[in-house]
Amino acid sequence: MSSFSLGKIFLFATIFLASISNAFCNQENDSLSSLEKKAYDPVPDIMHHISDSHEWHFWGEGESAVTLSLPIILWTDNGLVGPFLSSKFHHNDNGQIVVIVDGHSLVKIHDKIYELNQGQKTAVFDESHHIKNGILPLDFSITKNVACMLIAFFLLLLFFIISGIKAKNNKTAPSGLLSFLEPLVLFVRDDIVKPNIGKNYKKYLPYLLTLFFFILMNNLLGLIPGSANVTGNIAITLVLSFITLIVTNFSGNKSYWGHIFNPPGVPLALMPIMIPIEIVGIFTKPFALMIRLFANITAGHIIVLSLVSLIFMAQSGLGDIAAWSLSPVAVVFVLFMDLIEVLVAFLQAYIFTLLTSLFIGLATVEEH
């Protein structure tokens, strides 16, 4: 029953993605109508789908696009600007529309908000399409990724606070939501954290549990068609791995730092080589974490989108019949990929938490 409905969801997802891509495809064709018909290039659409955005786009193009406007908050030289809704730009993304907020002239180009220099009325571009008369203020907008992350935040709060209340009041066997989440919590505690950190594991448990479920929830939400690519965004994986870096090094004991600045059994002559290597090693571990999560999730999204794009590439290159006959194949492949992505969602959450636990365990291990 559940697998059937899951399959339905993915089928729906595929159709949904297809419809979005179709819209882009049409736009592309319209803009190229004066030129001869070229093969459909899926890269811009895919890039658009996996990138962050100031508006949550569902379907449609131009003024008919169905989007969720998100609040834009900027930090300029003169302080905070906004929040104001991204709908002020009327879905314009090439700097044509100038929005004036609190005396700041703002334009949106490739999902970046530029502030025009004092007195400038329109954006001026150079030959390589870079803006000449604007600067980038710090952008603290609630973007699509932030919004999706907030949804994950509230879902996690909802699920786990309900479970927490249930656990507090009910001292017998768990039931309902708790009986689903408790084994996951215990899996993280008993199979990830405990074996890797050892006897001091309790101190790190809240952080690592939150880390696991935060990544898992965002991975899974990212699989819903139309949602954001949160854990496939380098800024988010950077923050998560940076927290790993901080936690690991702040819990590092004498033995840990001793291995870095005075590697045991290394001849004195090799010290000038070994110490820099060890110091670089501090950063490569979380760096690998950052790249691993980002690359896995982004790659999964790119593969799914590419498989959907196959239909439209066939349509533009070979015609409608080819597109129709190819679509069942593409749908099956996308379904397969989506199921793998569910596995990857769990796997990457597991690996990130496992490796973080391992690094903490290595930093806190007693000298033997």
Place this chain on the structure above:
Amino acid sequence: MDSMQLVTPAIGLMFWTVLIFVLLVLVLKKFAWKPILNAVDERNNSITEALSSAKKAKAEMEQLSADNEKILNQARIERDSIIKEARAIKESTISEAKSKASLEAEKIILSAKEQISNEKMKAMIELKNEIADISIQMAEKIIKLELKDVKSQKKLIEQTLKNQMN
């Protein structure tokens, strides 16, 4: 250029991620992880306690049944010894009674014999006396008859004496 954008972290997104994640850790730590893990630990403890108490109860039961067996065995041994004793007492009583009875019987027989002999003697004496009396009476009568003369008197005396002497 687009691909470079993919690996360029946005400051705002990082800010919100830090905020959301730290908030999530703090809130979930208090309202989720603590109660859930406490409940699990409590349940674990109660299960181990229940198991150990069950084990204890089982051991107690075993001890109890062993004790019972011991008591039963002791009772059996005691019973056997009591029976044995009783049997011995019975036998000894019987033999004693037997010996006593035979002794008594012997005594009775002895005294009876004695009595008989006594009675016999008495009877003999009585009989002798009686006979003597009778004899005297007879003698008197005879004498009265015979001793009408002196001669016959003499003769009788002599005869009687002769008889008596014999």
